Amino acid sequence: MIQFINVSKRYNDGTSALNDIDLEIKAGELVTLIGPSGCGKTTTMKMINRLVEPTSGQILIEGKDISRINPVELRRNIGYVIQHIGLFPHMTIKENVAVVPKLKGVHRSSYERRIDELMEMVGLNPDQYRDRYPAELSGGQQQRIGVIRALAAEPSIILMDEPFSALDPISREQLQDELIRLQEEVKKTIVFVSHDMDEALKIADRIVIMQSGEIVQMDTPDRILRRP
Numbered sequence: 001m002i003q004f005i006n007v008s009k010r011y012n013d014g015t016s017a018l019n020d021i022d023l024e025i026k027a028g029e030l031v032t033l034i035g036p037s038g039c040g041k042t043t044t045m046k047m048i049n050r051l052v053e054p055t056s057g058q059i060l061i062e063g064k065d066i067s068r069i070n071p072v073e074l075r076r077n078i079g080y081v082i083q084h085i086g087l088f089p090h091m092t093i094k095e096n097v098a099v100v101p102k103l104k105g106v107h108r109s110s111y112e113r114r115i116d117e118l119m120e121m122v123g124l125n126p127d128q129y130r131d132r133y134p135a136e137l138s139g140g141q142q143q144r145i146g147v148i149r150a151l152a153a154e155p156s157i158i159l160m161d162e163p164f165s166a167l168d169p170i171s172r173e174q175l176q177d178e179l180i181r182l183q184e185e186v187k188k189t190i191v192f193v194s195h196d197m198d199e200a201l202k203i204a205d206r207i208v209i210m211q212s213g214e215i216v217q218m219d220t221p222d223r224i225l226r227r228p
């Protein structure tokens with residue numbers, strides 16, 4: 001699904017962020033990129049939607065070199081969830097989530113039904129919350145809406161950059177559990193950046209451990225736990 005071939009990144013100021021990365025992410029797989037601050041996780045993730053361009057190497061999505069895909073076109077198919085989700089404050093929850101489905105010309109009744117389903121899956125009663133404004137929701141609830149907004153756009157890939165790390169520990173654990181349940185149903189290809197090994201062990205199908213711009217280990221949580 002997503003393939004990095006000999007990818008390196010040096011920023012304009014000379015910082016070498018990634019050094020010859022090879023990586024393959026399968027369709028429907030949740031892969032966590034983990035490692036200390038500055039090891040290149042965000043750079044790796046942002047290359048997938050062309051927010052950052054590689055200095056050398058190649059990135060393929062479904063076999064297609066993404067440098068040949070228009071970035072706007074590319075991003076239409078890639079959801080992006082970040083720490084501070086940035087819902088539009090003047091729009092209701094439903095309007096926020098409906099932005100992309102509307103742009104895509106999805107029929108109103110069908111996206112409205114989907115939004116209700118997704119809200120129920122993360123424990124938000126649609127009747128109670130769909131017409132509220134973001135400021136009327138807690139941080140954890142807003143972050144749930146961020147996840148739902150990405151899913152409602154029906155992307156084939158979702159990028160998540162420490163989406164839960166600004167939350168209190170209890171909300172964070174709840175959202176991790178909900179993500180696991182959601183993923184069982186939707187089976188998206190998810191690239192999830194984290195600096196928390198417990199989180200990675202809990203949610204990931206596969207963990208990619210990075211250090212100083214390199215991949216030092218890549219395996220399932222089970223096998224990573226069993227290694228000395």
Ligand code: ADP
Nearest residue numbers: 009010011012013014015038042051052053054
């Ligand atoms: P590129 O090489 O991809 O063109 P730039 O070097 O032009 O990237 O930087 C892009 C943006 O990232 C700029 O706004 C810059 O201020 C910011 N930036 C620069 N250095 C760092 C850094 N060490 N960490 C995070 N962001 C940075």
Ligand code: ADP
Nearest residue numbers: 011013015017036037038039040041042043044
């Ligand atoms: P992580 O997500 O693991 O914290 P990053 O991918 O953000 O790591 O950063 C990797 C390295 O690249 C760091 O040394 C960081 O300071 C540097 N870096 C990130 N963005 C930029 C930028 N826009 N310009 C220059 N250096 C950057």
